[in-house]
Every structure is written in structure tokens, then in C-alpha cells.
Amino acid sequence: MDQASLLRSFELEFRVAKNPALFESLLHRIFTLSSEIISITTFEEGLCLYANDAFFEVVGFRREDIIGRTFDLWANPSDRKELVLMLKERGTVRNFESDFLDEAGNIHHALLNLQCVEILGVQCILTVARDITKDRVQMKESLHIELLDDLRQALKSLPNLVFRLEKDENGMLVYTLSEGKIAEAMGLTTEAIYGRTVPELFPPEIYAVAEPHIRRALNGEHTEFEIEVGGVVLHKLMSPYYENDRIKGVVGAAIDITEKRKLETLLQRSEMSSVLGQLAAGAAHEIRNPLTAIKGFVQLAGELFDRSGNAKGREYIDMAMAELSRVNGLVTEMLWLRKPKEIRYEPVSVPKLLQEMVPLLHVEANIKSIQVLLHMEDVPDIMAKSDLLKQVVLNLCKNGIEAMNEGGSLHLSSWSAGGKVFVGIRDTGPGIPAELQGQLFTPFLTTKPTGNGLGLFICKQIVQDMNGDIQIESSPQGTAATLSFPAAPA
Ligand SMILES: Nc1ncnc2c1ncn2[C@@H]1O[C@H](COP(=O)(O)OP(=O)(O)O)[C@@H](O)[C@H]1O
Ligand SMILES: [Mg+2]
Known part of the structure; x- marks a missing residue:
């Protein structure tokens, strides 16, 4: 067929x-x-x-x-x-x-x-x-593998550290997992440390901090602590790791709180600054009255010496008066730190304010043959108190003038951008020594024989109170201080 x-x-x-x-x-x-x-x-x-x-x-x-x-x-x-x-x-x-x-x-x-x-x-x-x-079963297995892969990938990309310590056959607690960006940055990934113990990997002082917590986790407790490893401050959590209802080791996680700690320290410092400011202003206020009296009495004593022709006495009196006027200067500056509670800020024109200050600056600048130059753009008003703002600009200009020895120029400028008004005070002096740059706004920091180190500290307090900010950049070619303030609402 x-x-x-x-x-x-x-x-x-x-x-x-x-x-x-x-x-x-x-x-x-x-x-x-x-x-x-x-x-x-x-x-x-x-x-x-x-x-x-x-x-x-x-x-x-x-x-x-x-x-x-x-x-x-x-x-x-x-x-x-x-x-x-x-x-x-x-x-x-x-x-x-x-x-x-x-x-x-x-x-x-x-x-x-x-x-x-x-x-x-x-x-x-x-x-x-x-x-x-x-x-x-096959599907489950391949899913399982996929899931594990996924999980590891996820763990790897965490910004944290995730780890597990398990008892090996000899009862030694060894790493069986360590992933996350922190692990990567510290070279402590699973691959690198699998099967190794904590004391093997870390110096004794670190082990000493971690050990009691490991012990607690092995006893079934959850524990948290902070530890510094290689300049990184870690906040660590540890918990018991169970397998079939029995504690087999420790699982844990950590986050990097280095920056947070730094910020907290900074914050504390700035809070301290303002408390310190209040204290200084209070003390200054209390010192001023007796100081005025002392000055009066010293002057009187001087007249007595003059009358009796006591030249040595006059010399001492002059020295005392010089010192007294230094104290007076200090006290006057410290009074700028008074918390301006009662101060009402009002619209201030920055270019106008700078213009008004020029004659004042010329006096000191001329002595050192320093040029004062203005570069002003038309800018919106800012909310400020002109006396206080003048004090700030004056302090910054004085620093500039004091820094320049053989001539040079002091540039005052104003400009605006992005809803902010900027005031610049730039000198052509030798710049600020690098080791000082991080702590310029610390009170009583000075490199001048007769300085008091309150200038920049006070500037910062005043500017911040006006919702503004102050930045100082310096190089061997000169120093530029920049103030920025929000523009006043039109
Ligand atoms: N424009 C500047 N050029 C160089 N150094 C400066 C300048 N401004 C500030 N400094 C440095 O910062 C220190 C602190 O300044 P300040 O707080 O105004 O206190 P003071 O002027 O009394 O020393 C100064 O002693 C000086 O070393
Ligand atoms: Mg100064």
C-alpha cells in the first residue's frame, strides 16, 4: 500500500x-x-x-x-x-x-x-x-539558588555591614558571612574572611570591646554597641543565630556613624560656642562698670603722682592705663556677643552700608598704604541690623588690613545669585596658616601679640543670627571672606 x-x-x-x-x-x-x-x-x-x-x-x-x-x-x-x-x-x-x-x-x-x-x-x-x-523540586532548587544569589547581591549592595559568626566543628566561632559596602571598604568580605575568627582578624583592643557582646548574643540576647575600627565608627547590632531552635552563632549588622558623630561634635561645639558667647557677654557686662571705676581711680592716682612730681609713679600709671584700655577693648568686643534678643532686623542695603564704611577704613588703610576698592552690584536688601553688620565687616576688614604689611589692596564687593546676597572682603595678604584654617571661628584663637581672637568668633555669631553664613578661603595670595544672606522678601 x-x-x-x-x-x-x-x-x-x-x-x-x-x-x-x-x-x-x-x-x-x-x-x-x-x-x-x-x-x-x-x-x-x-x-x-x-x-x-x-x-x-x-x-x-x-x-x-x-x-x-x-x-x-x-x-x-x-x-x-x-x-x-x-x-x-x-x-x-x-x-x-x-x-x-x-x-x-x-x-x-x-x-x-x-x-x-x-x-x-x-x-x-x-x-x-x-x-x-x-x-x-527542581524549580524550588533553582529558585533557591537564584534567591541566594539575589540575596547575596542585595547584601553586597547594602551600605551597611551584615555578618554571621558560626561555631565550626571545633567549636570555634568563625566568620561565615560578611557582606555590604562597609565590608567591601574594609576588605572584610565573606571571600576574604570566611572561616577566620574575630581575634585573628582584629587587634586585641577591638576584640576586647566586641567580645562581651558576642558572648551575650551567644546567650540569646540582642545587643548594640559602638566600636571604632580603622577610623570608622560603627554602630553594631548582634543577635543570636538559630538553626533548628539551637543557637549556632551570632548574626549582626553595622552602620557607619562616623559622619554622624562628627556632626554631633560640631553641633555640640557650636552650641557650646553660643553658650560661651552668652557667658562672655554676661561677664563683660559685669566687668565694665568696675572697670570704669578702676580707670577713674587710676587716673586720679596719676594726677596725685604728677602733683608730687613722682615720675616713676606716672610711668606705672601709664602702663596700668595701657593695660586697662586693652581690657576695655576686650570687654567692648565681648559685649557684641550679647544675644540680640531685642534686636529687630530690618531691610538693609549692602552697597550703601559698604559705602558708608569706606571713610572709616581709609584711616587705617592709608597708614599702611593699602588701597580700598569697591566692586558693587545692585543687590536686593537683606534683613539685618546695620550696626551689627558694620561690626562684622569692620572686623573682617581689620583682619585684612592687619595681615597686609607692605601695601596691598582690600576689596569690598557685593553681588547676588539664587535669592542670596553676598558680601566679599578680600585682601592680598599672606593668607592664613593651614593649621589654623579648621578652627578660625574658635574664640581666643589669635596669632597677633595684641589680638584677642574674638573677631571671627563674633562675626560668625552675628551673621548666623541674621540667618546668614560666613566662609573664609585663604591662599598665600590672600584671604577672602564671603558673607551670604537670604534676600529680604520684596
Ligand atoms: N585676612 C586674614 N589674613 C591672615 N590671617 C587672618 C586673616 N583673618 C584672620 N586671620 C587669622 O585668624 C586669627 C583670628 O582672627 P580674629 O578672630 O579676628 O582674632 P584676632 O584678629 O584678634 O587675632 C588671626 O589671629 C589670624 O591669625
Ligand atoms: Mg581680628
Whole structure:
């Protein structure tokens, strides 16, 4: 028979005539060969009429335990009820996932396809099931690996440190995990330190701090502490690490609080500055009155010496007066630190204020043949108190003039940008020594024989009180102080 007529005959016998002999011989083979689990049970009683080879291979049991009997392999009995309902409604169910138990009691996960069929006048269910337990395990495994990978990747990109210490077979506590940006920066990644102990990796003083916390975590406590490792301040958390309800080690995390600590110190310092300022101003106020009296009495004593022609006495008096006027100067400056509670800020024109100051500056500048130059842009007003602002500018100009020895120039400027008004005071002096630059605004810091080191400190207090800011940049070519203030609302 040629191929075309073979195909035609097959179609005719199989599909059209449904030749029972052909069907039987093929179907039986299909059932036998199939790796799908096939069974036929009666709808009502669940009596098993047929089960194929795959059924017995997967499910177990002997033929006589299954055929002609009702059996219940459902891991979740509610599945059967649900399926019966669905079959009653639709006559067929596709891809129903369910768990069943084999003879040994193992759970299998299966994908079920069911169909109602009438066999010899009795309603039956034809079930074709596929055991997908293995697929599922494989899927779980690959998911597990993927998840682990993901997790490690996530841990690696954390800005923190995450670590785990576990007891090894000798009972030694060793690192089994250490990830995160901190670990990376410190060269303490899992790869680098796996299997090593804390005292192996860190100097004794660090181990001494950590050890009591490790012990507490091993005792089931959660603990927190701060520790400095290689210039980095870490806030660490440690907790017990459980496996099967038993403590197997310690898990922990850490964040870098170096910057936070620095900021806190700065804040404390600036708070201290303002307290110090208040104290200084208070003291200055108290000193001023007796000082005035002392000056008066010293002057009187001087006159007495003059009258009696006591030259030595006059000399002493002059020295005392010079010292007194120094104290007076200091006290006057300290009074600028008074918290300007009662001060009301009002719109001030910076260019106008600078212009007004020029004659004052010329006096001192001329003596040292220093030029005073103005560069002024039209700028919005700022909210300030002009007396106080003049004091600030004056202090900065004085520093500039004092720094310049053989001529030079002092530049005063104003400009505005981004809603802010800037005031610049720049000199062409030798600059500020590098070691001073970090602490310029500290009170009583001075390099001048008759300086008091309050100038910049006071400037900062005043400017900050006006919501402004002060920056000082310096190089061997000169120093530039820049004040910035928010523009007053129009
Ligand atoms: N324009 C400047 N050029 C060089 N050094 C400066 C300048 N401004 C400030 N300094 C340095 O900062 C120190 C502190 O200044 P300041 O607080 O005004 O106190 P004082 O002027 O009484 O010394 C000065 O002693 C000086 O060493
Ligand atoms: Mg000064």
C-alpha cells in the first residue's frame, strides 16, 4: 500500500468508522506506554475500573488493592470534593494541581486532567495525571539558588555591614558571612574572611570591646554597641543565630556613624560656642562698670603722682592705663556677643552700608598704604541690623588690613545669585596658616601679640543670627571672606 492510501484508510477506519478492533489495540498500547498516570473510576462510588502501568509504578500498591476497589490517595481530601463539583458542572477539568500520597506515604504533586465518560451506561471519571513532584523540586532548587544569589547581591549592595559568626566543628566561632559596602571598604568580605575568627582578624583592643557582646548574643540576647575600627565608627547590632531552635552563632549588622558623630561634635561645639558667647557677654557686662571705676581711680592716682612730681609713679600709671584700655577693648568686643534678643532686623542695603564704611577704613588703610576698592552690584536688601553688620565687616576688614604689611589692596564687593546676597572682603595678604584654617571661628584663637581672637568668633555669631553664613578661603595670595544672606522678601 502506498503512503497516501495508507493514510486515507487509517483516517477512514480510525476517525470515521471508529473501528473497535483498531481502537482497542491502539488505546491499550497508549495507556500502557504512557508515562501519565491514567485511571478510570465510577463517578458515584469511586470504584476503580482501570489503572495503567504508570499508575502502579508511581503510586505503588498491587493490582488487587486498586482494581475493583475504592481508594483515596488525596493528600487534601477537600480536593476531591472540589473536583467532583467541577466535574458535575462542566464535565471536564483541566490542569488541576493537587497532592496525593503513594503507598509509602510520600507526597506527590500532580497535574490532573479529568473527564466524565459513560462506560457501559455508568458515569465514570477518566483521570490522566502527571507527577510533577520532580519538576517542582527542581524549580524550588533553582529558585533557591537564584534567591541566594539575589540575596547575596542585595547584601553586597547594602551600605551597611551584615555578618554571621558560626561555631565550626571545633567549636570555634568563625566568620561565615560578611557582606555590604562597609565590608567591601574594609576588605572584610565573606571571600576574604570566611572561616577566620574575630581575634585573628582584629587587634586585641577591638576584640576586647566586641567580645562581651558576642558572648551575650551567644546567650540569646540582642545587643548594640559602638566600636571604632580603622577610623570608622560603627554602630553594631548582634543577635543570636538559630538553626533548628539551637543557637549556632551570632548574626549582626553595622552602620557607619562616623559622619554622624562628627556632626554631633560640631553641633555640640557650636552650641557650646553660643553658650560661651552668652557667658562672655554676661561677664563683660559685669566687668565694665568696675572697670570704669578702676580707670577713674587710676587716673586720679596719676594726677596725685604728677602733683608730687613722682615720675616713676606716672610711668606705672601709664602702663596700668595701657593695660586697662586693652581690657576695655576686650570687654567692648565681648559685649557684641550679647544675644540680640531685642534686636529687630530690618531691610538693609549692602552697597550703601559698604559705602558708608569706606571713610572709616581709609584711616587705617592709608597708614599702611593699602588701597580700598569697591566692586558693587545692585543687590536686593537683606534683613539685618546695620550696626551689627558694620561690626562684622569692620572686623573682617581689620583682619585684612592687619595681615597686609607692605601695601596691598582690600576689596569690598557685593553681588547676588539664587535669592542670596553676598558680601566679599578680600585682601592680598599672606593668607592664613593651614593649621589654623579648621578652627578660625574658635574664640581666643589669635596669632597677633595684641589680638584677642574674638573677631571671627563674633562675626560668625552675628551673621548666623541674621540667618546668614560666613566662609573664609585663604591662599598665600590672600584671604577672602564671603558673607551670604537670604534676600529680604520684596
Ligand atoms: N585676612 C586674614 N589674613 C591672615 N590671617 C587672618 C586673616 N583673618 C584672620 N586671620 C587669622 O585668624 C586669627 C583670628 O582672627 P580674629 O578672630 O579676628 O582674632 P584676632 O584678629 O584678634 O587675632 C588671626 O589671629 C589670624 O591669625
Ligand atoms: Mg581680628
